[in-house]
Amino acid sequence: MSDLSPAAASDATAAPDETAAPDETAPLRVALLGAGTVGSAVARTLTHEADDLAARTGRRLELVGVAVRRAGRDRADLGVDPALFTTDAAELVTRADIVIELIGGIDPAKELILSAMAHGASVVTGNKALLAEAGPTLYAAADEHGVDLYYEAAVAGAIPIVRPIRDSLAGDRIDRVIGILNGTTNFVLDAMDSTGAGFTETVERAQALGYAEADPTADVEGFDAAAKAAILASLAFHTRVGIEHVHREGITEVSAGDIAAAKEMGCVIKLLGICERTVVDESGGEGISVRVHPAMIPLGHPLASVREAFNAVFVEAGSAGELMFYGQGAGGDPTASAVLGDVVAVARHRVAGGKGPGESAYADLPVLPMGRARTRYHVSLDVADRSGVLAKVAQVFAAHEVSIETVRQQVVTEDEDGTPTPPRAALVIVTHSAEDAALSATVDALAELDIVREVTSVLRVEGS
Amino acid sequence: MSDLSPAAASDATAAPDETAAPDETAPLRVALLGAGTVGSAVARTLTHEADDLAARTGRRLELVGVAVRRAGRDRADLGVDPALFTTDAAELVTRADIVIELIGGIDPAKELILSAMAHGASVVTGNKALLAEAGPTLYAAADEHGVDLYYEAAVAGAIPIVRPIRDSLAGDRIDRVIGILNGTTNFVLDAMDSTGAGFTETVERAQALGYAEADPTADVEGFDAAAKAAILASLAFHTRVGIEHVHREGITEVSAGDIAAAKEMGCVIKLLGICERTVVDESGGEGISVRVHPAMIPLGHPLASVREAFNAVFVEAGSAGELMFYGQGAGGDPTASAVLGDVVAVARHRVAGGKGPGESAYADLPVLPMGRARTRYHVSLDVADRSGVLAKVAQVFAAHEVSIETVRQQVVTEDEDGTPTPPRAALVIVTHSAEDAALSATVDALAELDIVREVTSVLRVEGS
Numbered sequence: 032m033s034d035l036s037p038a039a040a041s042d043a044t045a046a047p048d049e050t051a052a053p054d055e056t057a058p059l060r061v062a063l064l065g066a067g068t069v070g071s072a073v074a075r076t077l078t079h080e081a082d083d084l085a086a087r088t089g090r091r092l093e094l095v096g097v098a099v100r101r102a103g104r105d106r107a108d109l110g111v112d113p114a115l116f117t118t119d120a121a122e123l124v125t126r127a128d129i130v131i132e133l134i135g136g137i138d139p140a141k142e143l144i145l146s147a148m149a150h151g152a153s154v155v156t157g158n159k160a161l162l163a164e165a166g167p168t169l170y171a172a173a174d175e176h177g178v179d180l181y182y183e184a185a186v187a188g189a190i191p192i193v194r195p196i197r198d199s200l201a202g203d204r205i206d207r208v209i210g211i212l213n214g215t216t217n218f219v220l221d222a223m224d225s226t227g228a229g230f231t232e233t234v235e236r237a238q239a240l241g242y243a244e245a246d247p248t249a250d251v252e253g254f255d256a257a258a259k260a261a262i263l264a265s266l267a268f269h270t271r272v273g274i275e276h277v278h279r280e281g282i283t284e285v286s287a288g289d290i291a292a293a294k295e296m297g298c299v300i301k302l303l304g305i306c307e308r309t310v311v312d313e314s315g316g317e318g319i320s321v322r323v324h325p326a327m328i329p330l331g332h333p334l335a336s337v338r339e340a341f342n343a344v345f346v347e348a349g350s351a352g353e354l355m356f357y358g359q360g361a362g363g364d365p366t367a368s369a370v371l372g373d374v375v376a377v378a379r380h381r382v383a384g385g386k387g388p389g390e391s392a393y394a395d396l397p398v399l400p401m402g403r404a405r406t407r408y409h410v411s412l413d414v415a416d417r418s419g420v421l422a423k424v425a426q427v428f429a430a431h432e433v434s435i436e437t438v439r440q441q442v443v444t445e446d447e448d449g450t451p452t453p454p455r456a457a458l459v460i461v462t463h464s465a466e467d468a469a470l471s472a473t474v475d476a477l478a479e480l481d482i483v484r485e486v487t488s489v490l491r492v493e494g495s
Numbered sequence: 496m497s498d499l500s501p502a503a504a505s506d507a508t509a510a511p512d513e514t515a516a517p518d519e520t521a522p523l524r525v526a527l528l529g530a531g532t533v534g535s536a537v538a539r540t541l542t543h544e545a546d547d548l549a550a551r552t553g554r555r556l557e558l559v560g561v562a563v564r565r566a567g568r569d570r571a572d573l574g575v576d577p578a579l580f581t582t583d584a585a586e587l588v589t590r591a592d593i594v595i596e597l598i599g600g601i602d603p604a605k606e607l608i609l610s611a612m613a614h615g616a617s618v619v620t621g622n623k624a625l626l627a628e629a630g631p632t633l634y635a636a637a638d639e640h641g642v643d644l645y646y647e648a649a650v651a652g653a654i655p656i657v658r659p660i661r662d663s664l665a666g667d668r669i670d671r672v673i674g675i676l677n678g679t680t681n682f683v684l685d686a687m688d689s690t691g692a693g694f695t696e697t698v699e700r701a702q703a704l705g706y707a708e709a710d711p712t713a714d715v716e717g718f719d720a721a722a723k724a725a726i727l728a729s730l731a732f733h734t735r736v737g738i739e740h741v742h743r744e745g746i747t748e749v750s751a752g753d754i755a756a757a758k759e760m761g762c763v764i765k766l767l768g769i770c771e772r773t774v775v776d777e778s779g780g781e782g783i784s785v786r787v788h789p790a791m792i793p794l795g796h797p798l799a800s801v802r803e804a805f806n807a808v809f810v811e812a813g814s815a816g817e818l819m820f821y822g823q824g825a826g827g828d829p830t831a832s833a834v835l836g837d838v839v840a841v842a843r844h845r846v847a848g849g850k851g852p853g854e855s856a857y858a859d860l861p862v863l864p865m866g867r868a869r870t871r872y873h874v875s876l877d878v879a880d881r882s883g884v885l886a887k888v889a890q891v892f893a894a895h896e897v898s899i900e901t902v903r904q905q906v907v908t909e910d911e912d913g914t915p916t917p918p919r920a921a922l923v924i925v926t927h928s929a930e931d932a933a934l935s936a937t938v939d940a941l942a943e944l945d946i947v948r949e950v951t952s953v954l955r956v957e958g959s
Binding site for chain 1: 536540544547548550551552647653654655658659662663664665666667668733797800812813814815816817818819820821822823826828829831832833834835836837838839840843844847848849850852855857858
C-alpha cells in the first residue's frame with residue numbers, strides 16, 4: 032500500500048499531529064496485532080470492559096482494527112465488529128495511538144513496531160524474543176518518537192515484575208534476580224518430583240495435558256527462559272543484556288536419579304533464570320552473570336514451593352531485602368491482564384502527558400562468561416570401594432581451589448536388581464561457592480581418575 | 496515565618512513556576528520530613544547513591560533540608576551536611592520539588608503535605624494512618640495542584656504492592672486481596688505455632704527481640720493492618736475506603752488451644768487483612784467487605800508459608816488469577832527502598848512531564864457491614880456426652896441456614912491433669928461459607944443450649 036493513496040492520506044489526517052491541537056475528548060485508537068489466545072482475551076476485555084477501562088484511563092479506548100493472518104475465520108466470541116479485522120497490519124499500525132503487538136517472532140513484528148512508533152503510536156508487546164534480540168533498537172525508536180514501549184507480558188505472564196523492578200526498586204540496588212520463568216519446565220520438574228517418573232514420559236504427560244507444546248524445544252531447552260532472563264537482567268542492572276549473553280542449559284538431561292538425589296539433600300530441582308551482580312576485581316569493579324540452568328534449591332527457599340506451571344521471581348535488593356512475586360506465567364487471560372495493565376498505563380500517559388521511563392543502560396556492566404559465575408556443585412560419583420579413595424577425590428577439589436562443604440559416602444554391594452556386585456561406593460559431594468570454570472574443571476579431572484567409575488550426576492545448587 | 500520575608504521571596508523565585516521556563520539542568524530539590532529509622536535510611540541513600548539516582552531519574556536529586564523535631568543531635572552517619580537540619584518543617588516544604596513525609600501521625604503531617612502541594616511539590620509518604628483517614632483530601636489537593644502523591648511505603652514496607660494493584664492490574668478486575676500486613680503479629684502467631692506457647696509470653700519474647708513495640712496495641716489489636724487494608728481496598732476496588740469502614744479484630748484472644756486446633760485441621764492462624772468484592776443483590780449489584788481478623792488458612796495456601804515478620808499480599812483477579820507478593824513489611828532499609836522508588840518515579844515525572852495516576856474512586860461500591868461478609872467458621876464446643884447432642888447442635892446450624900462442612904467428635908473422660916471426669920465430648924464443626932451475621936447468631940444460639948457447656952473457640956477459616 033502506498034502512503035500517498037487517498038485512504039492513507041485520510042488516515043494521516045486522523046493520526047496524532049504535534050502541530051494540531053489534540054482533541055481531548057476523542058477516544059484513543061487501539062490497534063491489535065494478532066488474535067491468538069492472548070490477543071482474543073485482550074480484544075474481549077477491550078470490548079466488554081470498555082466503561083471500566085475508560086474510567087481508569089480518563090479516555091475511552093476504541094479498538095480500531097485487529098490484524099490477523101487469515102481473514103474470514105469466525106471470531107464472533109470476541110464481540111468485535113467483523114469489519115475491524117484486517118490482514119494489512121502495516122496499514123493498521125499507521126492509524127493508532129496505541130499498538131498492541133501479539134504476533135510474536137522477529138519478523139514482521141519488529142518492522143511493525145518501528146513503523147507504529149514512527150507514526151506516533153505507543154507500543155505494548157509481549158514479545159520476549161524480539162526484546163531480547165532487538166531491545167536497544169526498539170527503545171531507541173521509542174525515545175526518538177517520544178512514545179512508550181511497555182512489555183510487562185513478556186516476562187512471567189500475569190506477574191507484575193517489569194514495573195516493580197523498573198519503578199518500585201528504582202531507588203534500590205538489585206543484587207540478584209532468580210526466576211522460575213517457564214511454566215512448562217516447572218510443571219515437568221514438579222511432576223517428576225511428585226511421581227518419580229523420568230523426563231521423557233513426564234513431557235509426554237505434560238503434552239497430553241496441554242502444558243507442553245507438540246515441539247517443546249523452546250521450553251525444555253531453556254530458550255524461552257533465557258529471553259526472559261535477558262530482559263530481567265537488563266532492567267535489574269541498567270545494562271544491555273541480549274539473549275546472546277545468556278548461558279543456557281535446558282532440563283532434558285535431568286533424570287529421575289537427579290530428582291531423587293535432590294530429595295535426599297532436602298532440595299528440589301527447578302529450571303532457574305539467574306541474574307547476578309558480582310565483584311570481579313580487587314578494586315570492587317562489578318560484572319553480571321546471566322544464566323538459565325536446572326539447579327537444586329533447598330525446600331525452605333520461597334521458590335521451592337512454586338508448583339505446577341506457576342512462575343515466580345525472587346529478587347534480592349540492597350535495601351528491600353528479599354522479595355518474591357508469584358503467579359501464572361502463561362495463558363491467554365493472565366497474559367492479557369499484563370497487556371491491558373500496560374495499555375492503561377500508556378493511555379494514561381497520552382491523557383495526562385508525559386511518558387514512562389525508557390531504556391536505562393547507564394551502568395553498562397560487563398556480562399561475564401559462564402566460567403566466571405559463582406555457584407555450588409552437587410557431584411555424585413560411582414567409585415571403587417578402596418581405602419584412600421576419598422583422599423584422592425578431595426585432592427582433586429583442593430587442586431582446583433574448590434572447597435568441599437559436605438561428603439556423603441555409601442557402600443553399594445548389589446545391583447539395582449539385587450544381584451551381588453563387587454563392592455563399590457557412591458560418593459556425593461556438595462561444594463562451597465566457587466567459579467563455574469573451577470567447578471567444571473574439577474569434574475573433568477575427577478572423571479579422569481582411575482578410581483572413579485562414573486560421574487553419575489552434576490547439578491548446581493542455588494538459593495542458599 | 497512570613498511569606499513576605501526576603502528569604503521566602505528568594506525561595507519563591509526558585510520554586511516551580513509555570514510562567515517561567517523551567518531550568519532543565521537544575522537539580523530537583525528534595526525535602527525530608529523526619530529522620531527516624533526510615534528517614535535516616537532515605538537520607539543516606541540520597542547522599543551515597545546520588546550518581547545512580549541521577550542516572551535513573553535523568554536529573555540530580557538534591558537534599559535541601561531535613562526537618563527534625565529536635566536540633567543538635569549527632570547525625571553524622573547520614574552523610575548529610577549538618578546545616579541542612581531544621582526544626583522548621585513548615586518553611587522547608589515551601590522550597591522543594593519533592594517532599595518526603597516520614598513523621599507519621601495526622602498532625603502536623605497533613606498540614607505539611609497540603610502546604611507542600613500548594614507550593615507545587617510532589618509528595619512521597621509512608622503515612623498509612625493519614626492516608627486511611629484523609630486520603631480523599633490529600634488526593635484532591637494533589638489533583639488541584641497538578642502534583643503527585645505516592646505512598647508505596649504505606650502498605651507492606653518494601654513489597655511493591657501499591658503500584659502493581661494501581662498500574663499493573665489496571666486492565667483487570669480484582670476480586671479479592673488477602674494480606675499478611677503486619678510483621679509483629681505474624682511473628683507472634685508464627686512463634687506461637689512453632690513453640691506452642693501462649694499469646695502473652697510470645698509477645699514478651701517478640702518485644703525482647705525487637706519485633707514488637709513496648710506498647711504493642713497498634714499491632715496486636717489490628718489498627719496498623721486495618722489502615723493498610725483500607726488503602727488496598729481503595730486501590731483494588733476504585734472506591735473510597737477509610738479506616739472507619741474496616742471491621743477490625745486483633746490477635747489478643749488467639750490462644751495456644753486455637754493454634755493447636757488449627758494444626759489439627761492442617762491450617763495455621765494468621766492475622767489477615769481481607770478486601771473482597773461480593774454480589775449483594777439478585778440483579779448482580781456489588782459491594783465490598785474490608786476486614787482484619789485472625790483466621791485459619793490451609794497449609795497449602797501460599798500465605799501459610801509466610802514466616803516470622805515477613806508480609807505478603809495475595810491477590811485474586813479475574814484475568815490474572817492468583818498472584819502473591821512477598822517480602823519485608825517493615826524496617827528502615829526496606830521501607831526506605833519503597834520510599835526511594837516513589838521518589839524516583841515522581842522525579843521522572845518532573846523531568847519527562849506528566850504525572851502519575853491520581854485517586855480512582857469511580858466505582859464507588861458500597862462497603863458492607865461485617866455481618867454481610869461471607870466467611871467460614873471453625874467452632875469448638877465442649878458438650879455433654881449424651882445421645883442426641885449432635886442432632887441438637889446440627890439443628891441450630893440449620894435453623895440459621897448455615898451449612899456444616901465437617902464435624903469431628905471426641906469423647907473426653909479425664910481432665911487435663913488426668914483426673915477422671917464425667918464423660919463429655921468435644922465437638923469441632925467447620926461450616927461452609929455463610930454470612931458472618933448468620934454464623935455469629937449460630938454461635939450465640941449454641942451458647943444458649945443446655946447441652947453446650949462452653950463454646951471453646953470460634954475462628955474464621957479463609958483461603959480455601
